[in-house]
Amino acid sequence: xxxxxxxxxxxxxxxxxxxxxxxxxxxxxxxxxxxxxxxxxxxxxxxxxxxxxxxxxxxxxxxxxxxxxxxxxxxxxxxxxxxxxxxxxxxxxxxxxxxxxxxxxxxxxxxxxxxxxxxxxxxxxxxxxxxxxxxxxxxxxxxxxxxxxxxx
Numbered sequence: 001x002x003x004x005x006x007x008x009x010x011x012x013x014x015x016x017x018x019x020x021x022x023x024x025x026x027x028x029x030x031x032x033x034x035x036x037x038x039x040x041x042x043x044x045x046x047x048x049x050x051x052x053x054x055x056x057x058x059x060x061x062x063x064x065x066x067x068x069x070x071x072x073x074x075x076x077x078x079x080x081x082x083x084x085x086x087x088x089x090x091x092x093x094x095x096x097x098x099x100x101x102x103x104x105x106x107x108x109x110x111x112x113x114x115x116x117x118x119x120x121x122x123x124x125x126x127x128x129x130x131x132x133x134x135x136x137x138x139x140x141x142x143x144x145x146x147x148x149x150x151x152x
Contacts, residue, residue, distance in 0.1 A: 093151060104136070104140065107136050110132065114129050
């Protein structure tokens with residue numbers, strides 16, 4: 001057993017924990033079925049992560065410096081003094097380009113599970129992936145034809 005390892009023992013309704021001194025602690029759980037026991041490591045990880053975040057925020061808030069000067073509270077943007085109104089409108093082309101990037105980027109993410117399971121999916125998976133690529137390509141051609149990526 002490794003340090004920090006958590007082992008579920010479903011038959012005994014218990015959890016084995018190994019700490020930094022290689023001592024093993026056995027925690028008994030109330031009567032649960034195997035499906036409920038499968039969620040215990042997730043719940044433990046959630047509470048550890050939440051505790052780490054809360055502890056870090058607590059420590060930095062109470063131990064960090066508290067000097068609030070006029071210079072520190074001024075607006076600062078990438079080392080340049082801010083000039084003018086921050087509420088001026090931007091051209092829609094920036095937002096449209098960002099949304100199209102996210103859209104096509106997320107669609108490409110769906111190619112990775114296919115690449116991992118390529119041999120297992122067989123000919124049906126190949127046909128499905130060709131349809132997916134065709135729809136993706138059709139959307140991309142539509143974006144090009146409509147001029148959504150033109151900067152003029």
